[in-house]
Amino acid sequence: MYMLQVKNLTGGYDHKKAVVRDLSFGIERGHFFALLGPNGSGKTTIIRLIMGALPVHSGDMILDSKPIASFSQRELAKKAAVMTQENEAGLDFTVEEIVMLGRYPYQKSLFFQESTNADKKAVEDAMVQTSVWEYRQRPYHSLSGGEKQRVLLAKALAQEPELLLLDEPTNHLDVKHTMELLDLLKKLQKSTNLTVLAILHDINLASLYADKVGLLKNGEFAGIYEGLHLKNESSFTDVYEVNMNFTYHPSVSKTQISLAPDYIHEGNSDLMSAVQVNKMAHSTYVNLNQAFRTLSAGTNGKGFTWSKQWIFTHDEIADNEESIVFTSREPHMLWSITENSRESNPESLSQNHIIKNQSRYSFIVIVSYSPLDLDIHIAILTDAPLMDRDLINLSLKLNELKIQSQKTNGTSSKIAIGVRKTPNAPRLTDLDGIFESAGELLKTALKGLREQHVSIR
Incomplete structure (x- = not known):
């Protein structure tokens, strides 16, 4: 059963010029779908169209068997949450206050003065899941980059979404924090049947973590893949305009991608x-x-x-x-x-x-x-x-x-x-x-x- 279906979607920043054109794809409930492609290929535009932040020119988007256009903003926020790239909050909030912002779809008061027991439990559960409970009273700005990313993920999870949208969630993270974040997402995907749509730049990470991959080029899909395989090498080489080498991962049943810089082969002889x-x-x-x-x-x-x-x-x-x-x-x-x-x-x-x-x-x-x-x-x-x-x-x-x-x-x-x-x-x-x-x-x-x-x- 599809959690999200996108049919012939065309849209962009205004009604005159489309950024993405005639896109169709589906994400099964409890699956991890990664969007890949060069800069400017339309990845972020897709998430903004789904969340209603950009105008849809034509096409349909169906969330849990219901057209997204029929959801109110609060209803949509209860179904889908976005984890943004931001690392700084506008005010000097504590970690717990930042995560409580994720409860806005359930709040009657704009300033969260009427937090219910359900709100407090959702926030606590989200902080425990993301291992930031111990930081709950610390100022958000005092955290490291990896800790901030986990707090932002906790904020999104506090919405109790069924679909989680992530725009480059590993941006600015080192290798350790990148792996920790994606391992956590896979754990949540498997334990809570969470559906994930993530924009990633690292093709190897997409190969390791995604159940399905959509490859974008100039606002259109160059291909949608059930995992990455050796036969996909030429398609990715064409889209990224860089020679890629797809090989079997040495320790897990996945494909890994390597690059060979030109300078290494300069001055080659026969x-x-x-x-x-x-x-x-x-x-x-x-x-x-x-x-x-x-x-x-x-x-x-x-x-x-x-x-x-x-x-x-x-x-x-x-x-x-x-x-x-x-x-x-x-x-x-x-x-x-x-x-x-x-x-x-x-x-x-x-x-x-x-x-x-x-x-x-x-x-x-x-x-x-x-x-x-x-x-x-x-x-x-x-x-x-x-x-x-x-x-x-x-x-x-x-x-x-x-x-x-x-x-x-x-x-x-x-x-x-x-x-x-x-x-x-x-x-x-x-x-x-x-x-x-x-x-x-x-x-x-x-x-x-x-x-x-x-x-x-």
């Missing part, structure tokens, strides 16, 4: 120039001029991380956060580069270690034997724009090819795949082709490794 190989007596160091997104699995694998150095060595070397260490014999390296790659080949490589290809992407395949049981380490570096899920699938394919090649599945090897990330990289349209190319290169590299091993012996 893969050939991004990798430097230094050979020493018992070790080969592969140094990367930027951190590569890396998946490493197998013996001492780190899972997903960022790495700037891969070390193939007989020696005992202390691991660190940015290195991937392979306990191995001398590695065999095969470079597959595009026709446009610069000829900055490492001196340690002979020409038969370099293959030109016609694709848009380059690869470096490094294979080596473990000194323990001659199991094979596989390492691949690439500039193909692979996602984390692609790295998992590619590692499985490479491991299968390795097993087929050596006819056994050793226990001392490692597989690592590193991706050089670049801004605004085009989406892959031929993932199967990338996997096939990597597989063929691995087969060629394994053949070279066997020939190298025979010649050394």
Whole structure:
């Protein structure tokens, strides 16, 4: 059952120019609906239209099965409350007096001289729920920003609303107070069946707390989503005009959103120039001029991380956060580069270690034997724009090819795949082709490794 239904709503600050146009959405009773969108997209206008603070040009708004236009101001205030962004009260009120202001729909006297027992109980309950009861006699202006926000929430809850409207409730709050406030809202939503409509700027918070999300652009809905999912990435990128990366949250069943500033990738070179190989007596160091997104699995694998150095060595070397260490014999390296790659080949490589290809992407395949049981380490570096899920699938394919090649599945090897990330990289349209190319290169590299091993012996 819908607590609030908005049908074809158009309205704004005057009757000549609409801010929002033809909006339709519904919020089920006891649900949390978040409004998202760039500045000026119409989020605050929607709340003001609902509360009658701005003129409606056309459309219908229905609150608990009754048209909002049919409510008096007091009746509407008993059904719906707004938590504002204000941090200062006009007068030097105590916290309890501020919260008592929320009882105005039930008061007969303008100055609250006839507070009833019901008023006092509602105010006390609201202050206890929001953990501001201990501040009830303190001046409002003496509180911290987070405490003031909780007082304003208590004031709204004192109205005993069924619908709570929040205009950027976490504005000016630090991380701790932001989480405390939204945790409290979810607790109230679940325990009292409160319906929440909140304007949020933080997309990650909307993903974590909202049951449904409405994305606004230029006064119209670009989409309404039952939670955020990986498939929504392109829509949000288009609306906010910023490249966004939607991934699975590592500890809860939600989606998290990350941004990559352009300055981090300034001066990017091609893969050939991004990798430097230094050979020493018992070790080969592969140094990367930027951190590569890396998946490493197998013996001492780190899972997903960022790495700037891969070390193939007989020696005992202390691991660190940015290195991937392979306990191995001398590695065999095969470079597959595009026709446009610069000829900055490492001196340690002979020409038969370099293959030109016609694709848009380059690869470096490094294979080596473990000194323990001659199991094979596989390492691949690439500039193909692979996602984390692609790295998992590619590692499985490479491991299968390795097993087929050596006819056994050793226990001392490692597989690592590193991706050089670049801004605004085009989406892959031929993932199967990338996997096939990597597989063929691995087969060629394994053949070279066997020939190298025979010649050394």
